[in-house]
Amino acid sequence: MPQVKICGVTTLPDALAAARAGAAFIGLNFYKPGPRYIEPASAAALAAALRAQLAAHCPLLVGVFVNETKAELQAIYDQVRLDFLQLSGDEPPELLAALHGRAFKAIRPKSVTEALALAASHAPGATRDERAPALLLDAYHPALYGGTGTPASREVVLAVKALVPRVMVAGGLTPANVADLVAAANPWGVDTASGVENGNPRRKDHASMEEFIKQAKAASQTIL
Numbered sequence: 001m002p003q004v005k006i007c008g009v010t011t012l013p014d015a016l017a018a019a020r021a022g023a024a025f026i027g028l029n030f031y032k033p034g035p036r037y038i039e040p041a042s043a044a045a046l047a048a049a050l051r052a053q054l055a056a057h058c059p060l061l062v063g064v065f066v067n068e069t070k071a072e073l074q075a076i077y078d079q080v081r082l083d084f085l086q087l088s089g090d091e092p093p094e095l096l097a098a099l100h101g102r103a104f105k106a107i108r109p110k111s112v113t114e115a116l117a118l119a120a121s122h123a124p125g126a127t128r129d130e131r132a133p134a135l136l137l138d139a140y141h142p143a144l145y146g147g148t149g150t151p152a153s154r155e156v157v158l159a160v161k162a163l164v165p166r167v168m169v170a171g172g173l174t175p176a177n178v179a180d181l182v183a184a185a186n187p188w189g190v191d192t193a194s195g196v197e198n199g200n201p202r203r204k205d206h207a208s209m210e211e212f213i214k215q216a217k218a219a220s221q222t223i224l
Contacts, residue, residue: 001220002182003133003189004213005168007064008036010202015050017206019059022213026050026059027086027193030076031066035201036193044080051081060131062086064106070098077102084132097125106136106170112159119160126164133189135164139171151177157185175211179219190216 006018007027015026028043029036038046043063051058060083063076067089077085085103087096096105105122109115119135126134137160139152151172161167168189169181178190194201196208 001217002187003168004216005062005170005189005191006193006196006204006209007062007170007191008034008193008201009046009204010036010038010042012046012049014204014206015046016053018204018209019050019054019057021206021210022217023059023209024189025062025191027062027064027191028080028082029064030068031064031088034066040076040079043076047080047082060084064088067091070095073099073103084127084129086136088136088138093121093125095125096122099125101127101129103127104133104136106138108138109156112153112156115156115160116163119163123164130166132166133168134166135160136168136170136191138191154181154184157181157187161185161187173212175208175215178212179215182216182219183222186220 003024005025005027006023008029009015009018009026018026028038031037047061062084063080063082064086065073073085085099086106087103088106096103104127107118109118137152137157152169157169166188168191169187170191173190173192174195192212196204196212198205
C-alpha cells in the first residue's frame with residue numbers, strides 16, 4: 001500500500017487526526033514565506049505532544065525546508081526531533097549527501113528529461129532508509145516550492161519510478177483523484193497538503209484526510 005504523507009500540518013488536533021486516519025508521515029513546513037509555516041518552537045511542542053499521546057504509533061515527522069543551510073537544518077532537526085528532512089528548494093546534491101541519510105530531495109521537473117537528470121544527480125545522496133522515500137516528485141511551478149495544488153505529470157511519474165526505488169508523488173492530489181494515480185502508477189507513497197483543506201492552508205479537514213487515505217489504500221488493493 002502507498003505510504004501517505006499529510007503535509008503542512010500546523011496544529012496538534014490535525015496531526016492526531018492524520019495519524020488516526022492512517023498517515024505514515026506528517027510534514028511540518030519550515031519555509032517562512034509559505035502559508036503553512038510553523039515556528040520551530042511550536043513544532044517541537046506539537047511533536048512532543050503527538051509522541052506522548054501516540055507513542056510507537058506516532059507517524060514519522062518530516063521537516064520541509066527550502067534552501068536552508070546545513071547548520072539550520074541540523075538545529076531544527078535536533079530541536080523538533082524530526083525523523084527526516086525534506087529538501088524542497090534548489091539544494092545541491094552535495095548538501096543531501098552531507099546529511100548522511102536523514103534527508104530526501106523533492107524535485108519539480110519541467111520534463112521527463114529534466115526529471116531523470118535530477119533523479120540521477122541526487123541518487124548518490126538519497127537515504128537508504130526504507131522507511132522514507134528516496135525521492136519526492138512534485139509538480140513543476142515557475143515560482144512556488146510545492147503546495148500549489150497542481151498535478152504532477154503522469155509521464156514524469158512513471159519515468160522517475162522506473163529509475164528510483166521509492167518515489168513519493170505530490171502535486172494536486174485529493175480524495176477524488178488519488179485512486180487514479182495509485183492505480184496508474186503505483187507509487188511508493190503519496191503526499192497531500194491543499195488537497196485535504198477547505199480553503200484554509202493552516203487547517204486540515206479531518207474527513208478529507210480519512211477519505212484520501214481510504215482511497216489511496218483501496219486503489220492499491222486493486223493492483224494486488
